[in-house]
Amino acid sequence: MSATMIKEFRLPDLGEGLTESEILSWKVAVGDTVTLNQVIAEVETAKAVVELPSPFAGIVAALHEQAGSVVEVGKPIVSFEVDDAGASPSGAAGSGEAASTESTAETAAKREPNLVGYGAVVEKSGRPARRQRTFDESAAEREPVREPVPFVEQPAVEPVPVVEQPAPLAVPNEPVVEQERPRSTPPVRKLARDLGIDLELVKGTGPAGLITRSDVQDFAAGAQPQLAVPELAPAAASAVGVSAERETRTPIKGVRKFTAAAMVQSAFTAPHVTEFLTVDVTPTMELLTRLKASREFAGYKLTPLTIAAKAVLIALRRNPTLNSRWDEAAQEIVQFNYVNLGIAAATPRGLTVPNIKDADRMTLLELSTALSALTDTARSGKTSPADLTGGTISITNIGVFGIDAGTPILNPGEAAIVALGSVRKAPWVHNDELAVRQVMSLSLSFDHRLVDGEQGSKFLADLGAILSDPATVMTMI
Structure with a gap:
């Protein structure tokens, strides 16, 4: 047995x-x-x-x-x-x-x-x-390391009583009792310090009265000082959009914390240069319409991002310096002979940049499938850690928010990032005549340690040439 x-x-x-x-x-x-x-x-x-x-x-x-x-x-x-x-x-x-x-x-x-x-x-x-x-x-x-016990873990109790706040004044006929420090974990104590909260005032809901992060956050939400303002009737408050709480505090953690640290590191480490180019993408939009109607792409999701991503991959063949990394520790420039294409994705948890591995080896149909899978997975919050690392160049599609251009910050470890603006109808000189055309603004940020102005400009010009006339690809490959 x-x-x-x-x-x-x-x-x-x-x-x-x-x-x-x-x-x-x-x-x-x-x-x-x-x-x-x-x-x-x-x-x-x-x-x-x-x-x-x-x-x-x-x-x-x-x-x-x-x-x-x-x-x-x-x-x-x-x-x-x-x-x-x-x-x-x-x-x-x-x-x-x-x-x-x-x-x-x-x-x-x-x-x-x-x-x-x-x-x-x-x-x-x-x-x-x-x-x-x-x-x-x-x-x-520091809390002692808890030894594993069968079935039920006994919460560790810190034996040294500590008074973190000034001792209260003695009241006549009432002895002053030294209070034991409230039980909590180091991250929770740090959160309380950052929010300016005295843990003595927080009631713990964890095992044996342990104060949890939720306890601190709930206390912070309900203990913020209120300014003296005239009270509004419920109907009036609703009419002017006044919230019941004057402030909402959200702990900085997870994706938001990682993204903030990465962006600060990138902005203050790599010397950014951003260039802009507005192009007539009417031929690309017409190509997109024909592809959607074709039998080969029936049932597949094709968007301007799909065509732009393929154009970026083709332009990189002629301008490989934008697909590289600055290795500070080794004092080397790492040239990638493959492309892991990062796509910035806005999710409920914050900005993530998952990447498509070996995107340069994919056909347009394969790239379309990979893009759809990537965005669906990112929005569901199920992107694997492996898909979030190893990117070599990125695209951010700000056009979906109605924005024309911007100055994107490099994803750490990459030499360049392309921002795609919205596709808009605008007056444009076409065949020496003024016409209404569909135009898009392209923004390119690059690390000036790795990419010279000439190299960045040629890459952006190639990208614009492909999107303004897809047949140009025949002269590039």
Whole structure:
């Protein structure tokens, strides 16, 4: 008869160099039976929402973290009760419990592969090597590492009482009682400091009164000072669009936090240059209409972005310097001999730039299919980390918002980005006569360390030539 043992699953490194992730939701509960690779949770990294598969088949014994909590890579998040055919029988030397502990330690001594990456590197002690935190706190504020326990995790209690605020004045006949510091995690304490909130005033709703991020956010939403303004009747307030709250505060995290850091790094690292070109794209729009009506493209989604993306790929063949990267550490210029085409996508979680791998090898039909799949996946928040890294050049389609031109910021690690403006009818000189034509403005930002003005200008001119007369491609390939 096989024995059972407790297997602990630690939050894996998703291969993005991240130190923590937020558990958005659990797909299982304690007592549920799960199969190998069954999705057990949704985890949000700085770039994407990732479905976390189970590395074991068995019964969920304990969930060590709540939904909404930010967890460091390498910390236990769930324990499973699994069968162990090789475990010693109960009562024999080396009981089932001892065998379980030994096996668990042996398992933790190496990295275990799973569908989304590898577990944290584990030291000889059996505990994961701790990564450097992204904030600075004294050693006295750090919480002890919680040891894994079967089935139920006992919350760690910080033994040293600390008074973070000035001690209250003594009231006659009432002794002054030193209060223990409210229980919370380091990220939650940092959030409270950033929002100027005293944790003594926040009621914890987590296990054993633990103060969670949601508790701090809810307190911040309801504790903001209100300005003295005349009260409006509900009907009047609705008429003038006055919200019930004077301010709305949203924590900076996930995609928004990653995008902000990346854009600041790019803007202050790479010397940006932006050039503009307005072209008559009437021939391209006519080509698009013919392709949509053709049998070959029946059922496929064709847009101006599809044609523009193909034009960018063709123009890169003649101007390869725009498909490169500046390697500061190695002091080298990396020339890419392939194109991973990034497409900026606006999603409910913020801006992401997934890329199409080896887009330069695709036909127009294949590119159309890849673009449709990319945008659908991005909007659903299911873009994989692999699709968000490794881009070589990007396109941002600001025309869908009715914008003509802009100065896009480079995606970090890339030499150029193209912004496509809206297609508008406008008066244009065509065949020496004034006519109403469909025009588009193109914006090109490039890293001036890698791309000279001549190279950037030639690329933009080639792109404009293709879109104003698709037959020009015959002279370029």
